[in-house]
């Protein structure tokens with residue numbers, strides 16, 4: 741067993757996850773992160789452009805330690821994103837839903853380039869359509885189309901949020917479903933787009949809760965009843981992990 745895979749298995753056993761927050765500059769990544777981690781109102785609104793990266797740990801109520809890597813999105817920094825792809829369990833792609841111009845061009849192109857990366861094959865993708873508090877911001881379906889992800893989606897209801905999720909059903913079910921914009925590279929990927937506002941907090945925790953659940957479902961074996969009851973999960977790679985002891 742290689743050194744990297746030993747590390748990987750140890751990390752799984754510790755229930756440690758890694759989420760990578762990326763997206764264009766000014767999308768609101770740092771602000772979202774501060775909101776998620778319960779910063780004061782003043783701190784939430786005082787984020788300045790991230791010139792490098794920052795890593796914060798979020799301890800999920802179920803015991804997962806989630807390392808959130810917030811990397812700056814300015815053009816000159818984007819070349820460094822790839823340094824953080826290894827071991828990533830979820831990509832949190834944040835977009836400014838009030839900036840239709842950049843969303844339709846730059847954000848879609850950058851996202852496609854990131855997802856073409858082999859090291860990110862199969863990782864959970866959570867797109868946050870942030871700044872939902874801004875009047876006239878884009879709707880979720882418009883964001884999905886602008887990012888070139890799909891025109892086939894279904895609305896899923898969340899307790900307090902709104903989300904879109906790709907539908908992998910037989911083509912031709914009805915007219916709308918056959919209007920499929922090839923979601924290339926998304927074949928086996930779980931993804932959802934949530935509307936959120938880092939300012940008001942709307943949708944932020946629901947979106948991250950989905951991402952954690954999705955990653956945990958892939959990596960750990962548990963049943964949903966146990967999830968609701970807060971029981972500890974068993975790593976899917978328990979056999980390999982046990983061999984290390």
Ligand SMILES: Nc1nc2c(ncn2[C@@H]2O[C@H](COP(=O)(O)OP(=O)(O)OP(=O)(O)O)[C@@H](O)[C@H]2O)c(=O)[nH]1
Pocket residue numbers: 763764765766767768769770771772784785786787788789790791811812813814834870871872873874936937938939940
């Ligand atoms: N109205 C509104 N403004 C927001 C929201 N989230 C962030 N902002 C503002 O958008 C600007 C950019 O926010 P940041 O969190 O610094 O953006 P970022 O994606 O981390 O930017 P980089 O670090 O440069 O990549 C700041 O002025 C924020 O206050 C939101 O939900 N609503």
Ligand SMILES: [Mg+2]
Pocket residue numbers: 769770771787788789790810811812813
């Ligand atoms: Mg930032």
